[in-house]
Amino acid sequence: MxxxxxxxxxxxxxxxxxxxxxxxxxxxxxxxxxxxxxxxxxxxxxxxxxxxxxxxxxxxxxxxxxxxxxxxxxxxxxxxxxxxxxxxxxxxxxxxxxxxxxxxxxxxxxxxxxxxxxxxxxxxxxxxxxxxxxxxxxxxxxxxxxxxxxxxxxxxxxxxxxxxxxxxxxxxxxxxxxxxxxxxxxxxxxxxxxxxxxxxxxxxxxxxxxxxxxxxxxxxxxxxxxxxxxxxxxxxxxxxxxxxxxxxxxxxxMKAEERGYWKDVGTLDSYYEANMDLINVSPQLNLYNYKWPILTNQGNLPPAKTVFDEDDRRGVNIDSYVCAGCITSGSTVRGTIMGPRCRVNSYSLVEDSILFENVNVGRHVKIKKAIIDKNVVIPDGTVIGYDHEEDKRRGYTITESGIVVVPQSGQVKK
The missing domain is CATH 3.90.550.10 (Spore Coat Polysaccharide Biosynthesis Protein SpsA; Chain A)
Structure with a gap:
């Protein structure tokens, strides 16, 4: 090397x-x-x-x-x-x-x-x-x-x-x-x-x-x-x-599909797509190649965990990319990238989204096709990504392909 x-x-x-x-x-x-x-x-x-x-x-x-x-x-x-x-x-x-x-x-x-x-x-x-x-x-x-x-x-x-x-x-x-x-x-x-x-x-x-x-x-x-x-x-x-x-x-x-892989991620849509590729069964960019590691600040964080196993309150991560320090508590996370120290609380559903570091999702929340910036707190009962007119009213950015971007601006309005 x-x-x-x-x-x-x-x-x-x-x-x-x-x-x-x-x-x-x-x-x-x-x-x-x-x-x-x-x-x-x-x-x-x-x-x-x-x-x-x-x-x-x-x-x-x-x-x-x-x-x-x-x-x-x-x-x-x-x-x-x-x-x-x-x-x-x-x-x-x-x-x-x-x-x-x-x-x-x-x-x-x-x-x-x-x-x-x-x-x-x-x-x-x-x-x-x-x-x-x-x-x-x-x-x-x-x-x-x-x-x-x-x-x-x-x-x-x-x-x-x-x-x-x-x-x-x-x-x-x-x-x-x-x-x-x-x-x-x-x-x-x-x-x-x-x-x-x-x-x-x-x-x-x-x-x-x-x-x-x-x-x-x-x-x-x-x-x-x-x-x-x-x-x-x-x-x-x-x-x-x-x-x-x-x-x-x-x-x-290196695997054959990775040859020539280069992404500008210069727009919100291209950024979202490149991130979502990582959770595919065979992503084009292989982050599990230990012969050529991508290095970063690991932090002293505990492992990710899921909490509760009841019929109406089960913590599950499905087809997702979950970083250290995350807790999925009695909720469902599907097709999502969770940055370090995120928490998704009971009865919530997060799908096809990117959560930056330390996002806290309250109870009975529904999020779909969204990018949530660092340290954002999502109050109980909030719905994001299902009604774009409502998302715009809250001041969120909506991309051409319908991705909702929630900025780093304190607590989200319900």
Missing amino acids: YSNVGRNTIAMVLAGGKGERLSPLTLRRAKPSVAFGGKYKIIDFVLSNLFNSGIKKVYILTQYRAYSLTKHIRESWGKWTGLGEFFVAISPETSSESESWFKGTGDAILQYLRFVESSDADYVAVFGGDHIYKMDINQMISFHRMNRADLTIAALEVPVAEASRFGVFTVDEDSQVTAFTEKPKNPEPVPGRDVCFASMGNYIFPTKKLIEVLQEGKKIYEDLDFGKHIIPMMLEKGDRIFAYNFNDNVIPG
Whole structure:
């Protein structure tokens, strides 16, 4: 799992995204800090990929609503890995007065270039912090070295018909990038195939090259950005840029259906669907692969339990994903993800829903197809998800596919 390649690399993780399309879940937190799969945060996926790849020096660049994310990094990644000084969350909010909010992805790295310059690493991995996937980054670095590249960009295979939503590479037969276009009207497919290469926003640079291009770019662009500015600049100069096909990446213990799995979870509906996939009999994303674990703050919580076994009052969890500290007390939970420390009280029914941490559902409650944010208390007798007009009257968000989102705003109105 570990290799000298990873150990010779530092990582800069861009974790400042607002995630506006995930509102109201992102009203109080950045997108990378949103819960996923009950116990995890979205950022845990990229950090686990780096850690499992042996890349142990990681700077996490936060920005928007950074408090909860910084707290999570400090209490989990900085603490239990024993690598507190290497998993560092840094933010313009807590930095010197000369530093301002990031104006672009390149500008974010530029503001903290001193960390890159002072390292003895040969390579810098610049990765996003808000996607769900598993990846052995060593394989991408090996590809980068083999091609003697100035920049390697992780690429998704997407159908030509869908490629206009992405930044798309034109490549030759050796996967060398010859052009890059953001959201092209007529995307160019990979030679001899009916798919396009779309950027994942994950980059490998030789350390010296990254410093050089950022210092050149800042002379021209105030809002320096990798997609808009740096890649076109490097192409114009004739630098060697290669697209690394994410479909070629194989992790230990990986099943065939997991190959190429990557989710943006950028909308409430896509977020809900990706979570619900986890409770399928054979989910596309396998969180039970102990050869490539997704790591997070486990907390000192007791096991989940069910309480009562009477005909009209039986605690049961069916086809559900139940985290530590949960109590299902004389109620039915079906097709649902329960985050840590949730409680569902007697005679209630919760179906096809996502409960964030420490949600308390009262008695005689009915909830269907809902996302309930952290610490929300649902009073006895409340009904959510059955009458969308009533849900709207209470101020809840209803998605296009009919998911009801209950925000983190204290006690729910009956």
